[in-house]
Amino acid sequence: MAARLLIVEDDPALAELLVWHFEAEGYDVTQTADGEEALLLAAEQTPDAIILDWMIENISGIEVCRRLRRASETSNVPIIMLTARGEEEDRIRGLETGADDYVTKPFSPRELIARMAAILRRSRPALAGKTLKVEDLELDPIAHRVRRSGQEVPLGPTEFRLLQHFMERPGRVLSRGQLVTGVWGHDSDIEERTVDVQVKRLRAAINAPGGKDLIRTVRSAGYSLG
């Protein structure tokens, strides 16, 4: 499962360079030069990270950043800002607007790639192959295995994706709608009640009968893990 990346850059040469490098790293890359289009694409695909040039057509990068943060679908997507300016004031403004990192031109693709890896490691550890842990539950995304207090737990594909989704956001309450789009995909026309059923199956799988339930039901809001 490759990480999806949205690159918003209007210099064609630089854009091509970035696309080339990130595709070579195994990312699934989408690119646009236009700010408005970037917002649409981001809302539609919810990429795993966004690279955003400060100065782009139509809207300023910082405005795009602000709007990405405001939209609920994209409010948690990490953003790396790209800029020609090196002034500290701008760097701080970028970070305060909600960018996660900031790279100053000229930069080497290797550095940008390293920063991207660092950011993804933090926001989507599973994509970086890191084992996710919540209390005595462990999920190894590479081996595709789950253990509860050391004991292996067999899960079906949907259960696994659902659990991974929860474990990437421990403690957070996720609504049925969020779970449907996050686990089944944006375009899925799944009944929301189906989430209940999968949660029940996941519970049955990961909880020892009579033991502590790691999934919390939050009435009229959704579910959360841990």
Added chain:
Amino acid sequence: MAARLLIVEDDPALAELLVWHFEAEGYDVTQTADGEEALLLAAEQTPDAIILDWMIENISGIEVCRRLRRASETSNVPIIMLTARGEEEDRIRGLETGADDYVTKPFSPRELIARMAAILRRSRPALAGKTLKVEDLELDPIAHRVRRSGQEVPLGPTEFRLLQHFMERPGRVLSRGQLVTGVWGHDSDIEERTVDVQVKRLRAAINAPGGKDLIRTVRSAGYSLG
């Protein structure tokens, strides 16, 4: 609940500067000059983030970083590396070793603080100032949890919304009419007396029996919190 920070820095002047700044920002700071000690402190306190100088006594910063990542207690704690060298090669090595971010000396405290905020926003949303607090009452809208002096309080959906409404406007007197439209919605045709009942239920939930009542009744005006 302030975020706990471990600063590993052996230049006394710089260390003092950092401690001062981060404490002023409200962080709970521990500092050490020694790499081995840093590992012990980290394992013992599991801070919410670590600032780590590249060149420190005993072990190199990069080795400390590697070991922090290997230990299960600290493998998920975000690390910001601090370095005098500006060479790209080192920056990349730092990031690849598992640092989450990288700041080159000389840097301004403001920038470091902004980066720290960006990192915490992602790893610990609750610590990035998103939780609402009034006296010893805390409400975390993301996790959908409420605690009174550290002790979790179970609330029903309406009670939760009502409390959130109060906590977003601490100290302010809200009329029953305002509460109805704010909590139940503009188009709701709820009896105003119903507010009394929900306030009673909320009180019963958040106040220890016999303890201090955080909700004040303002006769012929409404209610206020705190």
Added chain:
DNA sequence: ACAAAACTGTCATTTAAGTGTCATAGTCGA
């Protein structure tokens, strides 16, 4: 390619939790 096994989504039903209203008792302030 085929059959068995595993997995999914949906629905009807059961169970649980939460909510609004009202009648009544209690409280506060002029």
Added chain:
DNA sequence: TCGACTATGACACTTAAATGACAGTTTTGT
């Protein structure tokens, strides 16, 4: 003290979630 306002307990009613069954799909092993 009186009258207006608020607190409280009971209760019927809604709403939400858990569950069990089942038919249709997909996957797997042979």
